[in-house]
Amino acid sequence: MNLKQLVTGKKGDKQFLLGNEAAVRGAIEAGVSIAATYPGTPSSEIGDVLSYLAKDAGIYFEFSTNEKVAMEVAATAAASGLRSFTFMKHVGMNVASDSFMSTAYTGVRGGMVVLIADDPSAFSSQNEQDSRHYARLANLPILEPSNCQELKDMMVYGFDLSEQFGLPVIIRTTTRVSHMRGIVELGSIKEQNRKGHFDKDPSSFVPVPAFSLSMHERLCDKIKEINKISEKYRLNYISSSKDNFKIGAISSSSAFNYIYDIVNQDNLDINILKLGFSYPFPESKVYEFLKDLDTVFIVEEVDPIIEKEVLAVIGKYNLAITVFGKLDETFPLVHEFNPDIIKKGLNKILKYTEINEKNSYSQNFNDLIESIPNRSPVLCPGCPHRGMFYGVKRAMAKLKLKEDDVIFASDIGCYTLGLNPPYKAADYLLSMGSSIGDGCGFSKATDQKVVSFIGDSTFFHSGISPLVNAVHNKHNFVVTVLDNRITAMTGGQPNPGMSFDGMGNPAPEISIEKIVKATGCNFVKTINPMDLNETIEIYKEAFEHDGVAVIISKHPCVLIKGLEKKSTVEFNENNCKKCYVCLNRLSCPAISYKNNKVTIDKDACNGCNLCVKTCKFGAITEGNKEA
Ligand SMILES: Cc1ncc(C[n+]2csc(CCOP(=O)(O)OP(=O)(O)O)c2C)c(N)n1
Ligand code: SF4
Ligand code: SF4
Secondary structure, three states: OOOOHHHHOOOOOEEEEEHHHHHHHHHHHOOOOEEEEOOOOOOHHHHHHHHHHHHHHOOEEEEOOOHHHHHHHHHHHHHOOOOEEEEEEHHHHHHHHHHHHHHHHHOOOOOEEEEEEEOOOOOOOOOOOOOHHHHHHHOOOEEOOOOHHHHHHHHHHHHHHHHHHOOOEEEEEEHHHHHOEEEEEOOOOOOOOOOOOOOOOHHHHOOOHHHHHHHHHHHHHHHHHHHHHHHHOOOEEEEOOOOOOOEEEEEOHHHHHHHHHHHHHOOOOEEEEEEOEEEOOOHHHHHHHHOOOOEEEEEOOOOOHHHHHHHHHHHHOOOOOEEEOOOOOOOOOOOOOOHHHHHHHHHHHHOOOOOOHHHOHHHHHHHHHHOOOOOOOOOOOOOHHHHHHHHHHHHHHHOOOOHHHEEEEOOOOHHHHHHOOOOOOOOEOOOOOHHHHHHHHHHHHOOOEEEEEEEHHHHHHHHHHHHHHHHHOOOOOEEEEEEOOOEOOOOOEOOOOOOEOOOOOEOOOOOHHHHHHHOOOOOEEEEOOOOHHHHHHHHHHHHHOOOOEEEEEEOOOOOOOOOOOOOOEEEOHHHOOOOOHHHHHHOOOOEEEEOOEEEEOOOOOOOOOHHHHHOOOOOEEEOOOOO
């Protein structure tokens, strides 16, 4: 489908959409004026699609420097009466949370939706946190879609609800909802005011102690009112209700899809209550569902949040019901669910069928996995980070520094793959932007040398303030900013170091070198990591420098459109002395060892010529560039 149809599609049209595309259509239908994000999987496609469509849809869109800034852009737009949308991956919400918590007190005037995309099983994340806790922490409403249609519809509903009560509304997806595809019936597009005005009212928008207590009271009053709505919301519904069934299941989000399919396919005597509007918790609806049951399964991914709410209802109304969920280990406390996990849990009491191992989801999945060769994630052929890692390691060897003499504080981006051999250049990692702060701690706490790695996007996201800390507090370590001219790991979004913005307009390019120099750091060198001799020499100097040494390793990512290169390298077997330096020190996926010799896969090779520079015997040469 041409993505422009997300803007041109008419009410009643049906489109086959990715969950994240459905979220964009929902924003368009709701008449969003301002959208801001920082990329992060599983929410990244929302930004990519908006970046492409924003002008057509009359939306201002930006990739903000980090999630907190995105939250602030959206909050102020909504305070000015516009409909605003911010979205992020779950851990991005941790970054945004400080400002987010205050938006619950200040409230909004135009509708504001905060979409948080959770990642159970941490497919592309450092943890599998359950962001439903944010609804309870901030005391704000949360909607949990299970499929693309619901996601689109909840976007529109979320904006209406937000505007009705003057509060931000959270929509929580999971990887399966963001990345599933499904048919979505479109609604009409609301005409909205695109020019806001901020009417001043410090007692509503300045949460100092004199005002914040009454703001909190107002919030609690509103949540009480919203609770009346969540009790009746159409996506809090009982599916397959039979009066004589004594077993029930309560579920939400992607987990609902599994239990729904199993109950229907296997014809089980189970009533299901689906919670699409899960906070404020629809206690009366849950009580009505529970009161005639004697057993209930709580089917939810990651934390036992609904389960604890249900236990509270059971306690309050003194119901005699057995609860099977995560707390009694009927279902695992961790990781994404699948149909087999649910069946195993149900089997605990139902004994309706033993899972046929040959035909199970897990078995089929395992068979599939076994038939695929095991490949760990690696830097792409031609990746500029490879030259930098090679340079650090050679500089260490030349200075006779052993592995244990140097701590590598890593960060989040493609360069985290430096974790793997032969580089083994990631010893510690907390969160985006943490590597420089970690460097401060390690350099004070130990006598070991420290190298922090941070990407350009991550540097802008949250690397600048720890760098100021490092210089001001006279720490002593090496910082490498890996400036590959893009936010590569999440799919190549622009960042402030680029000369264009999230809508493709020209934009001022912010110089990392100038920022670093402005801190007063007296060792700032920009290198081309493809120049191995220079790279090694500069790292040697940096290791011996007393104070903070910043190296900016600047070379574009090979996946940037238009920069792809064809291989010109030639392997001359006769010159090869079988030292395997190219294989063992570079670890380029285009170089392998086959039939007792080094082999270069020209289709995979990106023509970076690093291997040419590492082979002392002339066995790998730069071939004819014209060929
Ligand atoms: C708080 C937070 N926001 C977003 C992400 C998603 N994320 C992972 S890596 C990355 C970008 C890294 O870009 P850069 O630092 O330039 O390194 P590159 O991948 O280009 O080497 C992003 C946005 C995250 N892990 N945590
Ligand atoms: S996407 Fe770019 S930065 Fe990431 S591994 Fe590939 S070449 Fe390197
Ligand atoms: S030139 Fe060599 S190191 Fe570079 S991508 Fe090709 S095989 Fe890999």
